[in-house]
Amino acid sequence: MIDPIPDRLKRIYVQWNIRGAILFSLGLQIILVLFASFRKRTANKFMIFLLWSCYLLADTVAVFAIGHIASSQGNGDPSDPPDTGNLLVFWSPFLLLHLGGPDTFTAFALEDNELWVRHLLFLASQVIPALYLFILTFGGSSLILPTILLFVAGCIKYLERTYALYLASMDQFRESAHQKPDAWPNYANALIKEYSSKIESKLPAKIIIVSEYGKITYQRFIRTPASAKLTDIQVLKKAHPFFDIFKGLIGDLNISFQHRMESRDFFTKLLPDEALQVLEVELNFLYEALFTKAVVVHSKAGYVCRFVSSTAVVAGLAIFIFHVKKHGRYGNFDIGVTYALLFSALALDFIALLRSIFSNWTVVALTKSNYRESLPWWQSWAIRSRLKRWSKTIPVYNLIGYCLETRETWIRRVIHDTGLGGDFMDGILYVKRREFSMDLWKFIFQELMNKSRLAEDDLDTANKIYAARGNFILQEMEWDAYRDNLTPYITDVGYDVSLLIWHIATELLFNTNPNKPDLVDIESSLSSVSTRKKYCKIMSDYMLYLLIMQPTMMAASAGISKFRFLDTCKEAKRFFEGEGIRSAAAHEEACVKILEWNTDVPIQFVLFDASRLAKELNKLDEDQRWELLSKVWVELVSYAAGHCRAIAHAQQLSSGGELLTFVWLLMSHFGLTDKFQLPKSRIMPQLIFGK
Incomplete structure (x- = not known):
C-alpha cells in the first residue's frame, strides 16, 4: 500500500509539531494580553471575532502541545541533541501558564463562568500528564528544579483563572451581592430570652408594643464647595460602593429602600457628564468582576499568589541560564525558544503588574486608607490619562x-x-x-x-x-x-x-x-x-x-x-x-x-x-x-x-457596551425600577422593668 504522505513531510511534522504549537500558543497569549481589554472599548465585529478565536484556540493549542510532549518521550527525532527530551518537559509548565490565561480575559461570555467546575477538572487532567513527565525525567534531568518551579507558577495561574470563573458564576456572584441581614430576628430572640429570665427570677417585667417605623435615614450627598465638579478620585470613591450595592441587580436581587434613597439623592445632584463618569466606572468594575481576574488579583491571597508565581519564573530563568552555560547540550533553536518562553512569561507578568498598579481597584484600595489625603502622582496621572471605558x-x-x-x-x-x-x-x-x-x-x-x-x-x-x-x-x-x-x-x-x-x-x-x-x-x-x-x-x-x-x-x-x-x-x-x-x-x-x-x-x-x-x-x-x-x-x-x-x-x-x-x-x-424592597413599618416590642 502506498503511503500518501511523503517521509519528508512526516519528519518535518515530528520535528516541528511541538515547537510550532509552543510558539503558536505563546503568540496567542501575547495577542490576548495586549488586546483583551479592547473588548470593552470596541464594538468592531472583526476585533471581537479575532479575540474570540484566540480565546478558543489558546486552550486547544496548549492541550495539543502537552499531549504531544508526553507522547514524544522516548520517541523523539534521532537527529535531535541528546537532552532535547528533557527540554521539552521543561516547556510543559509554560503551557499551564498559557492555560491560566491573561488577567484581562477569563471568560468570553457569562456562560463561560458557569463552567468553572470543568476547568477545575481540566486542571487536574493536565497536572497528571505533567507529573508523569516529571517521573520519567526525574533521575536523568538536570532541569528538574526549574521545571518544578515553573510547574508551581503554572498551577497558580490556572487556579487563579478557575477561581475567578467561580466567583463570577451566577450563584456565587449573587451570594457576594447579598446585603447584610436584618438585625430584627436577633433582637426579637434576645428580647424573649431576657423576658423569660426576668420572669424566672420573679422580677416584675412586661412587654409593650411601639411603632418602630419612621422616616428612613440615609447619608446625603453635599458638594464642597457647592459649585465644584467631582474629581476623578471622587468619581472612583463613589462608583465602587454603588457597584457593590447595585451588582445585585445582575442576580435579580432587590436593593434596599435606603440604598434607593442614597443613590437617588446623589445622582439628582450631579451634572449629566458627572453621572456618566460614575456610571462608566461602575460598569467597568462590573465588567472586570465578570470577565477578568480582577477580584482574585486584588485580594490578599491574590497578591501572595502573584508574588510566588513571578518569583518562581525569575528563579527558573536564573537556573536555566546557569544550566545552559554548564550543560549546553541542546539545539540552538530550542534554546532560543526556551528563552522566548521565559522572557515572555516575565514580560507578561510585568505588564500584568503595571495594569494592577494603575487599575481602579488599586486606586479605591488606596483611597480607603484613612491616613491618605491624596493619591501618589503616578496614580493620579493614570486616572487622568485613562482610556475610554466603552465604545462610545x-x-x-x-x-x-x-x-x-x-x-x-x-x-x-x-x-x-x-x-x-x-x-x-x-x-x-x-x-x-x-x-x-x-x-x-x-x-x-x-x-x-x-x-x-x-x-x-x-x-x-x-x-x-x-x-x-x-x-x-x-x-x-x-x-x-x-x-x-x-x-x-x-x-x-x-x-x-x-x-x-x-x-x-x-x-x-x-x-x-x-x-x-x-x-x-x-x-x-x-x-x-x-x-x-x-x-x-x-x-x-x-x-x-x-x-x-x-x-x-x-x-x-x-x-x-x-x-x-x-x-x-x-x-x-x-x-x-x-x-x-x-x-x-x-x-x-x-x-x-x-x-x-x-x-x-x-x-x-x-x-x-x-x-x-x-x-x-x-x-x-x-x-x-x-x-x-x-x-x-x-x-x-x-x-x-x-x-x-x-x-x-x-x-x-x-x-463595547x-x-x-x-x-x-x-x-x-434614580429609583425608577421594580428591584427595590418596599419599606415596611414594623411593630417593635420593648421590655419594661418594674411595676
Missing part, C-alpha cells in the same frame, strides 16, 4: 433604508434560507455607528431626572414611569388635545409593533421636512427643534437596531419582533415597487410617498399605521411635534432598558 458609539439601523438597499439575490436567499449568518451579514452591511453624543445623553439624563423628582418617595408613580412606553408623557396637560388620537399607537398594540410604528413615523417626518438637520455633528446645531429632530432620529434608529439585531436586550413582549419586521419590509418593498422606487438614493421620495398614502380606508399594516400616526403628529406645531416625539422616544428607550434582563446588560459589557445599559443603570440609581 451608537449603532443605528433604518427600516426604510434597509428595504431600499437590499436586493433579493440567490446569494442572499441561500444565506437566509440556511441561516448561515444572515443577521451577521446584515449587521456588517446595513448597521452604521454614530459617535456617542453628550448632548443626547444630557437630554436623556434630564428627562429621567425630572421623572425621578416627580416620583420622589411615591412608589406608585415610580412604577407607572417604569412601565410607561410613551403613554406617561401624554398624561401631561399640554397634550390633552392630542392624547386620544396618539395613545392607541402605544397602548393598543404590542411593544414591538409600537416601536416599528413610531420608528417609521419618525423617519417620515424627519425626511419630509425641508430643513433636515445634519446627523454627523449633533452638537453643532443651535436650534432646539433641529437638535430634537436629531435626538429622535438617533434614538429611533438605535431602538430598531436593538429590536432586530439585539433581541435579547429588548422587553420580553418583543418576542416575535423579527417576524413583524420582515412582514413590514415585505409591505414596504411591495409599496415601493408599485410607486416605481427602486434606488436607495430615493430615500426621501419614498418617505413622501408613504406620507401621501391614502389612509381613509383602514388597513391592518404597520406601514399604514405609521403613515396615519405621522399625519396626526403633523397637526402639531413643529416645536410641539418634535418635543413630544423626543419625550416619547426617551420613554420607549427607558422601557426597553428597564425591562431587559440585567444579565443581558452585563453580557454587552464585553462587546450599549447606551441602553447606561440608561438602565441610571434608571436604577
Whole structure:
C-alpha cells in the first residue's frame, strides 16, 4: 500500500509539531494580553471575532502541545541533541501558564463562568500528564528544579483563572451581592430570652408594643464647595460602593429602600457628564468582576499568589541560564525558544503588574486608607490619562433604508434560507455607528431626572414611569388635545409593533421636512427643534437596531419582533415597487410617498399605521411635534432598558457596551425600577422593668 504522505513531510511534522504549537500558543497569549481589554472599548465585529478565536484556540493549542510532549518521550527525532527530551518537559509548565490565561480575559461570555467546575477538572487532567513527565525525567534531568518551579507558577495561574470563573458564576456572584441581614430576628430572640429570665427570677417585667417605623435615614450627598465638579478620585470613591450595592441587580436581587434613597439623592445632584463618569466606572468594575481576574488579583491571597508565581519564573530563568552555560547540550533553536518562553512569561507578568498598579481597584484600595489625603502622582496621572471605558458609539439601523438597499439575490436567499449568518451579514452591511453624543445623553439624563423628582418617595408613580412606553408623557396637560388620537399607537398594540410604528413615523417626518438637520455633528446645531429632530432620529434608529439585531436586550413582549419586521419590509418593498422606487438614493421620495398614502380606508399594516400616526403628529406645531416625539422616544428607550434582563446588560459589557445599559443603570440609581424592597413599618416590642 502506498503511503500518501511523503517521509519528508512526516519528519518535518515530528520535528516541528511541538515547537510550532509552543510558539503558536505563546503568540496567542501575547495577542490576548495586549488586546483583551479592547473588548470593552470596541464594538468592531472583526476585533471581537479575532479575540474570540484566540480565546478558543489558546486552550486547544496548549492541550495539543502537552499531549504531544508526553507522547514524544522516548520517541523523539534521532537527529535531535541528546537532552532535547528533557527540554521539552521543561516547556510543559509554560503551557499551564498559557492555560491560566491573561488577567484581562477569563471568560468570553457569562456562560463561560458557569463552567468553572470543568476547568477545575481540566486542571487536574493536565497536572497528571505533567507529573508523569516529571517521573520519567526525574533521575536523568538536570532541569528538574526549574521545571518544578515553573510547574508551581503554572498551577497558580490556572487556579487563579478557575477561581475567578467561580466567583463570577451566577450563584456565587449573587451570594457576594447579598446585603447584610436584618438585625430584627436577633433582637426579637434576645428580647424573649431576657423576658423569660426576668420572669424566672420573679422580677416584675412586661412587654409593650411601639411603632418602630419612621422616616428612613440615609447619608446625603453635599458638594464642597457647592459649585465644584467631582474629581476623578471622587468619581472612583463613589462608583465602587454603588457597584457593590447595585451588582445585585445582575442576580435579580432587590436593593434596599435606603440604598434607593442614597443613590437617588446623589445622582439628582450631579451634572449629566458627572453621572456618566460614575456610571462608566461602575460598569467597568462590573465588567472586570465578570470577565477578568480582577477580584482574585486584588485580594490578599491574590497578591501572595502573584508574588510566588513571578518569583518562581525569575528563579527558573536564573537556573536555566546557569544550566545552559554548564550543560549546553541542546539545539540552538530550542534554546532560543526556551528563552522566548521565559522572557515572555516575565514580560507578561510585568505588564500584568503595571495594569494592577494603575487599575481602579488599586486606586479605591488606596483611597480607603484613612491616613491618605491624596493619591501618589503616578496614580493620579493614570486616572487622568485613562482610556475610554466603552465604545462610545451608537449603532443605528433604518427600516426604510434597509428595504431600499437590499436586493433579493440567490446569494442572499441561500444565506437566509440556511441561516448561515444572515443577521451577521446584515449587521456588517446595513448597521452604521454614530459617535456617542453628550448632548443626547444630557437630554436623556434630564428627562429621567425630572421623572425621578416627580416620583420622589411615591412608589406608585415610580412604577407607572417604569412601565410607561410613551403613554406617561401624554398624561401631561399640554397634550390633552392630542392624547386620544396618539395613545392607541402605544397602548393598543404590542411593544414591538409600537416601536416599528413610531420608528417609521419618525423617519417620515424627519425626511419630509425641508430643513433636515445634519446627523454627523449633533452638537453643532443651535436650534432646539433641529437638535430634537436629531435626538429622535438617533434614538429611533438605535431602538430598531436593538429590536432586530439585539433581541435579547429588548422587553420580553418583543418576542416575535423579527417576524413583524420582515412582514413590514415585505409591505414596504411591495409599496415601493408599485410607486416605481427602486434606488436607495430615493430615500426621501419614498418617505413622501408613504406620507401621501391614502389612509381613509383602514388597513391592518404597520406601514399604514405609521403613515396615519405621522399625519396626526403633523397637526402639531413643529416645536410641539418634535418635543413630544423626543419625550416619547426617551420613554420607549427607558422601557426597553428597564425591562431587559440585567444579565443581558452585563453580557454587552464585553462587546463595547450599549447606551441602553447606561440608561438602565441610571434608571436604577434614580429609583425608577421594580428591584427595590418596599419599606415596611414594623411593630417593635420593648421590655419594661418594674411595676
